[in-house]
Amino acid sequence: MNKVKTTSEKSLANNSRIVALLTQLEKINSESLLVEADTARYVTSKILHLAQSQEKTRKEMTAKGSTGVEVILSTLENTRDLQTTLNILSILIELVSVGGGRRACILVSKGGTQTLLQLLLGASKDSPPNEELMVQLHSLLAKIGPKDKKFGVKARINGALNISLNLVKQNLQNHRLILPCLQVLRVYSTNSVNAVSLGKNGVVELMFKIIGPFSKKNTGLMKVALDTLAALLKSKTNARRAVDRGYVQVLLTIYVDWHRHDSRHRHMLIRKGILQCIKSVTNIKLGRKAFIDANGMKILYNTSQDCLAVRTLDPLVNTSSLIMRKCFPKNRLPLPTIKSAFHFQLPVIPTSGPVAQLYSLPPEVDDVVDESDDNDDIETETETENENEDDKDQHFKNDDIETDIDKLKPKQELGRPIEELKIYEQFFPELAENFQEYDLVSKEPKPFASATNLGGPIVVPTAGEEHPAEANQSVKGIAVKDLSSLQMEEYNKRPCFLDLPKKDHNKDSLQLQNDQKKLLSSCQCLSQEIVKGLDRITLQNTSKNEQYYSTGCLIKKESKTSLTTPTCNKPCQHVSSCGSGLFEGPSVQLGKLCCTGVDPEEEEDSSSHSSGEQVLLEVPDMLALHDPDLYIEIVKNTKSVPEYSEVAYPDYFGHIPPPFKEPILERPYGVQRTKIAQDIERLIHQNDIIDRVVYDLDNSSCSVPEEGDILKFNSKFESGNLRKVIQIRKNEYDLILNSDINSNHYHQWFYFEVSGMKTGIGYRFNIINCEKSNSQFNYGMQPLMYSVQEALNARPWWSRVGTDICYYKNHFSRSSIAAGGQKGKSYYTITFTVSFPHKDDVCYFAYHYPYTYSTLKMHLQKLESMHNPQQIYFREDVLCETLAGNSCPLVTITAMPESNYYEHVCQFRNRPYVFLSARVHPGETNASWVMKGTLEYLMSSSPAAQSLRESYIFKIVPMLNPDGVINGNHRCSLSGEDLNRQWQNPNPDLHPTIYHAKGLLQYMATIKHLPLVYCDYHGHSRKKNVFMYGCSIKETMWHTNVSAASCDVIEDLGYRALPKILSQTAPAFCMSSCSFVVEKSKESTARVVVWREIGVQRSYTMESTLCGCDQGKYKGLQIGTRELEEMGAKFCVGLLRLKRLTSPLEHNLPSSLLDIENELIESSCKVTSPTTYVLDEDEPRFLEEVDYSAESNDEQDVESVDNAGDYEPSIQEDALSDSEATRTHLP
């Protein structure tokens, strides 16, 4: 009290009326026994009057430093006069009524809750309690309760729960009294212990007395009762009670009544309140069952269909949709097992890990669905206090980031003895070669031009030095290669099926319509029948008969094809004749479209570049490396587990980027709820569902009836992975992807063929067993389609297609065996609708631009055959064989020494290494396209590429996981494991490519030829742009809240240089998405192991988006192979700049490069700049709000539904964890 006195005395100087009154009141408090009650009444009524009439007074009383609230509260504690008490309660209500909750918080902080609860307890002892007092008290408690985290506990300890409850029970007709009481009950009920306790005393039944039956009287009261009920029903015990009393049915009936009578939508909040109650009660399995039994699905489906037209009713539609999704009976994925349809016998079975688990599972166990967990409603509920959840959140710290500084510090450990690493010497012949036998540019050994150049800077040609003729040669903005005579020769003799023999025997089959719409005079379409015939380019089954190997390809005859499709069954010396045989008939001219070079804009860009090394980016024409005949030949040596004998047409024929831009799609309003409604119709209108299996890997006898209306599916070719297709409705199909081999999950990548289509029909495809919780398909990404008819019409490209694209959690339950032990998980659906451009076409769909292992082999062979051996040192070695017996290529690229003179050879051997790898994850085909761009750039004849070759020796493993790629896996190798988690301890028998790639790096470390840069190319499914992950101790420590200053590590900032350069030179690259944090979950990835164990400071993962860019030159566009290849080329250019930065002898730096350096130095001063925190491999939990809204949690729905459009949040995972509802099988 003393303290109060002194401070209020101080403020007396203000001389304000309210301060005088408060001082007077304070005096009364201290002399309470002596003063007449009248005085206190008088003073408080004066204060009330001021508080009611003047905001100034309310402000003054609650201002910082004011003791007004304390004085008032202490009066409240001391007084025994009813009128004074009422006055004070009124004053407090005035104070907290405005001010946005801040004033309520002040009241709480001054101990108001306790004072009011004590008062409530005292007042309840009167019989009957004073009504006015109770109304005021409850009104005030309802206002301050939500601001007091301990309110629920305090209320219970003070015995307030039953006081309020009994008031309601005894005064049901007195709405003025029970309204504030209900409001307080709602606040009590947010504490689950309170909710249970109130439930035992009959509160649920009580609420139903208030809310039903339907009446438009007292809607205010009804609204509060519904909110209170929804809060109470979040307790499982109360929900069970409600179900037992049949209240689910009652709620539905009331809802329908309101739906019918509220025709002008004036009572939306009441309708929403009823839905909230249903939503709470259906959190338990019994509730969902009761909902289904009461025909809830149909009721909510029909009512929400009625509401669709009125936008303001969206909250009702969205909440209904949430409830229906939650209650939708979980379905079993229609498969015999979720293990891959193919099996590969491993040489060794690992003793632990996912494969060990898979193998140890008894064969009789049903792995598609979980064992029943029906007991969720029987177990006794453990209601726990939840008031401190906010505190918990504050202490939440992600423990995935490495905090052990000793673990973080790079330490070179060889792991394998030097003698053993000797086997890798064979992969480095360049270090021993003396080039005496070679035909080099300078044949005569001559002295080195200038001694000062020894080991000095590599002179990079600048724009001025660029051959002027080159620019002139460019046609359509494409830099024509300065071909060496040798290359030219190669170009000329390149067998090209595009110049097809002009035979006439198929003239009849020419499509007449094409004559009308000739795009190019030489471009004519093959007949549809022929296209039908082309459906499958089949290799004879290689496993069955080796002797047919040489017979090459044949075309499967379609049973209904009346025309003789050109086939080639006779054994032929060279397969190529077969390949061109396919295209006998009109010639298909692709030449004019084969331009994948840099567009004019790009050229402008690079010429306006003020940077030192002027680089005319040269992305060679894509088909230059494509050779169908060679492809077929290579495919025959590619070993797949299913022993594929067919070749997908796009891989055979090749493709070029479309000549138009493909913008990232705007998502139309309401897609998700429309799709979900259609899924719900499967349950409601079961008779409309066809449910016919039209493709099934598990059942070879599955045959499709030859009906005109059914699409045909196929994916029995390299990288294909379709397992089963079910026709759902006439033009709708559910597709199931195969699991990675020796695994029971990992599916997201898809690649399949469709035929038998009609035009003018929107076909809906649903891939129903996706696993990732979100996808760029929700943010504007489209799947890819390749039409054979279009290809034959000189438009051979993969294009982004599909409308009504949506990615959402579906009703197919996911076994805990495949979900890391978590029960109650669901799969996700990617749905898209496509209208085909041609009737009876053959079309292919893919998750991203396919890039098969055979394609890589073909590209490498073409690169080798086209290079100038005088200029380029190129080697392709076999690093090792994969589990399936495919070779894993290792490529070495550098410049030939100018002569075999000692200095030249010496310079050659002393070039620093750059080690690159890609495609450890098969589903990330974009990584291969980036790698293709890198390889082509490195092999190109531009002066910059030559400087680059003269600067470095490139060691490249372009495909770390050939088996995974071949077999259509999404993430794993044949060992069923993610190879990018095996770098710490790769097993030579199970992970040979990783074991030997690491071996190479270890060998390089022992011979002191540590690479300057290591980079592993990946693809990213949930982020836009291209970016890098690197490794930094300081930035990691910064993220763990350990002050970076407190760790005395001195760190070279060199790791930031390359990404920084790329962000300035590569249009798709985005620096702000880069991260340099080392996470525990990534400790066995290539990036971290090469950094920590091998000691490469610049060790990176480079991630390319599957979707598109939201910054830079490609902002708003989906990414294509052209942009990906450009990224690969720009990466090389970046290395050239890095070379200049890291070369200490370099002087003459152009100013722009110095800027980069300065910036790097600057960034060293503020190294604690935050970088994106990375959570799971490639898929950081990115805070971009757009990325997670589709999966936001339940509680946000209250606020967000009203404004979130149709990004309705789905059911909270927690709520679902008890959701193994009775498995009703849909037809």
Ligand SMILES: [Zn+2]
């Ligand atoms: Zn990856």
